Amino acid sequence: MSNTIQRISPIEISQDEFKKIGYQLIDTIADFIETIDRKPVTTGETPTQIQEILGNDSLPEHGTSASELFSKATDLLLNHSLLNGHPKFFGYITSSPTPIGALADLLAAAVNPNVGANILSPMATAIEKQTVKWLAEFIGVSPSYGGILVSGGNMANLTAFLAARTAKAPKSLKESGLANIHYEMVLYCSKGTHTWIEKAAVLFGHGLKAIRWIPTNADNKMNTDILSQTIRNDLTDGKKPFLVIGNAGDVSTGVVDNLSAIASICKAHDLWFHIDGAYGIPAAVIPQYKDLFGGIKEADSIALDPHKWLYAPLEAGCTLVKNPQHLVDTYSSHPVYYNFDNNDDEPSLNYYEYGFQNSRGFRSLKVWMALQQVGKSGYIKMIGDDIALSQMLFEEAKKHPELEAVTQNLSITTLRYVPPGYLQDEKMNETYLNTLNETLLNELQGEGEVFLSNAVVGDKYCLRACIVNFRTSQKDIEEIIEIIVRQGKQLHAKLYDKIPTK
Numbered sequence: 332m333s334n335t336i337q338r339i340s341p342i343e344i345s346q347d348e349f350k351k352i353g354y355q356l357i358d359t360i361a362d363f364i365e366t367i368d369r370k371p372v373t374t375g376e377t378p379t380q381i382q383e384i385l386g387n388d389s390l391p392e393h394g395t396s397a398s399e400l401f402s403k404a405t406d407l408l409l410n411h412s413l414l415n416g417h418p419k420f421f422g423y424i425t426s427s428p429t430p431i432g433a434l435a436d437l438l439a440a441a442v443n444p445n446v447g448a449n450i451l452s453p454m455a456t457a458i459e460k461q462t463v464k465w466l467a468e469f470i471g472v473s474p475s476y477g478g479i480l481v482s483g484g485n486m487a488n489l490t491a492f493l494a495a496r497t498a499k500a501p502k503s504l505k506e507s508g509l510a511n512i513h514y515e516m517v518l519y520c521s522k523g524t525h526t527w528i529e530k531a532a533v534l535f536g537h538g539l540k541a542i543r544w545i546p547t548n549a550d551n552k553m554n555t556d557i558l559s560q561t562i563r564n565d566l567t568d569g570k571k572p573f574l575v576i577g578n579a580g581d582v583s584t585g586v587v588d589n590l591s592a593i594a595s596i597c598k599a600h601d602l603w604f605h606i607d608g609a610y611g612i613p614a615a616v617i618p619q620y621k622d623l624f625g626g627i628k629e630a631d632s633i634a635l636d637p638h639k640w641l642y643a644p645l646e647a648g649c650t651l652v653k654n655p656q657h658l659v660d661t662y663s664s665h666p667v668y669y670n671f672d673n674n675d676d677e678p679s680l681n682y683y684e685y686g687f688q689n690s691r692g693f694r695s696l697k698v699w700m701a702l703q704q705v706g707k708s709g710y711i712k713m714i715g716d717d718i719a720l721s722q723m724l725f726e727e728a729k730k731h732p733e734l735e736a737v738t739q740n741l742s743i744t745t746l747r748y749v750p751p752g753y754l755q756d757e758k759m760n761e762t763y764l765n766t767l768n769e770t771l772l773n774e775l776q777g778e779g780e781v782f783l784s785n786a787v788v789g790d791k792y793c794l795r796a797c798i799v800n801f802r803t804s805q806k807d808i809e810e811i812i813e814i815i816v817r818q819g820k821q822l823h824a825k826l827y828d829k830i831p832t833k
C-alpha cells in the first residue's frame with residue numbers, strides 16, 4: 332500500500348474529554364440518586380409530548396461533541412423518565428436499580444468482553460460462572476447447578492423450556508423436528524403462570540393447546556390434585572406429558588405453589604420440573620421461608636431474575652439447571668468458523684453453548700458486585716424489609732374503612748378502594764367497583780405520586796403494589812394509603828353520578 336492511513340477516528344474521545352464528561356456524569360447521577368425521592372415517580376407526559384421534547388431531527392450527517400450530547404441525554408433521561416428507583420415505585424416487577432450495578436455496567440461496557448466464548452472473555456466468563464454458582468447457593472439449591480445469565484424472566488424460562496424438551500423428547504427431535512414425533516407433547520402450569528409460557532408454546536411449535544392450564548385453589552396456588560388427574564388423563568389419551576411449571580411466586584399475587592407436591596408428581600411420572608422463580612425465589616434466602624420454598628432442590632430447572640428481587644439494573648435474568656449438560660445438548664453447535672476449544676488440556680466453558688446468544692454482554696458483573704457489596708446477610712435484610720413493608724400495607728388497608736385488602740404474598744399486596752356505604756347502596760355493584768379501581772389506577776399512574784400496577788384476583792380489579800425496592804420505607808407505605816384513599820374518594824365523587832339508574 333502506498334499511503335499509510337493516519338487514523339484519528341471521529342468516535343474516539345480524548346482522555347481529557349473522557350474524564351471531564353465522566354466526572355460530570357457521575358456528579359449528575361449522584362445528585363439524581365440523592366434527590367430521587369423528591370421528584371415525581373413519573374411526569375405523566377404523553378407520547379406526543381415526549382416526542383416534542385425529543386424533537387424530530389433527521390439522521391445527522393455530521394457529528395456533535397460528546398459533552399453536548401451528554402448534557403442533552405442526561406436532561407432527557409433524568410427529567411422525562413419514569414423513575415423505578417423512586418421509593419414509591421411499585422409497578423409490575425421492576426426494582427430500584429443498585430447504584431453499584433450502574434457503575435458495574437459502565438465498567439463492563441468499557442472492557443466489553445464477549446461472554447459467548449471463554450477465549451473472548453476469560454475473566455468475565457469466570458465471573459459469570461461464579462455468579463451462577465452463588466445464585467444457586469443464595470436460593471439454597473446445590474451449587475452444582477449450572478446455568479447462564481440471560482436478559483430476563485422471559486428468556487430464563489424459554490431457555491429452560493427447550494432444555495426440558497430436549498431432555499424428554501425422543502433423541503430424533505434434533506434431526507427430524509416435532510412433526511416426526513407421533514404423539515402430542517403437553518405441559519402443565521397453573522392459571523397464574525406468566526405469559527412467557529404462551530410464547531414458548533407458540534414459538535417452539537407446540538401450540539397453545541399443548542398447555543394444560545391447571546386451576547388454582549382459593550389461595551391462588553395450583554391445585555395439585557387436578558394436576559395429577561390431568562396428567563393421568565393425558566397419558567390415557569396417548570399424549571406425552573413432559574414438563575410441569577411451578578410458580579415461586581406468581582406474577583399477579585406473588586403466591587408460591589406447593590413445590591414439594593409438584594416435585595413428587597413430576598418424579599412419579601418422570602416429568603421435567605421447572606420453577607418460575609423469576610420474581611420470588613430470592614426470598615428463599617430468608618430462613619423463615621425455607622418451608623414455603625420446600626421442593627426447590629428437586630427442580631430440574633429454575634428461572635431467577637437478578638433484575639427483579641436482587642435489584643440489578645436491567646437486564647439480568649438467570650437460568651439454573653440441575654444438570655447443565657441439558658443446556659449443552661440443546662444449544663451447542665460447532666461451526667467451522669469457531670475456534671473456541673483450542674486447549675485440549677483444559678476444556679473451556681463457552682456460554683454460547685448454554686443458551687440462545689452467541690455474542691453476549693457482561694451481565695453478571697453487576698450481579699456479582701452487588702452480591703459482594705452487601706453479602707447474603709444484606710440481601711436477607713433488604714428482601715425481609717420489602718416483605719415486612721408489603722405486609723404493613725396489607726394490614727393498613729385491612730384497617731381502613733375505605734379499602735379492601737385482597738391478597739398478600741411475599742412482597743406483593745393487592746387491594747382496592749371501596750367507597751363508604753358500598754354495601755348498603757344498590758346503585759353500586761362489583762362492575763362499578765372494578766371500573767372505579769381501574770380508573771383510579773390509571774389516574775394514579777399518570778399523576779406521579781406513586782406508581783402501582785393492577786391484578787385481577789377472582790373477579791376483582793385490584794391495585795397491586797409489588798415492593799422490590801430497597802428505598803421504600805414505612806413513611807412511604809403510610810403515604811400511599813393516604814394517596815389511594817384521597818384519590819379514590821375524589822374519583823368516586825365524579826363517577827358516582829354517572830352510574831346509570833336501573
Ligand SMILES: Cc1ncc(COP(=O)(O)O)c(C=O)c1O
Pocket residue numbers: 423424482483484485486488525527580581582607608609610636648
Ligand atoms: C413470575 C414471572 N415470570 C416471568 C416474568 C417475565 O420476566 P421479564 O419481564 O424479565 O421477561 C415475570 C415478569 O414480571 C414474572 O413475574
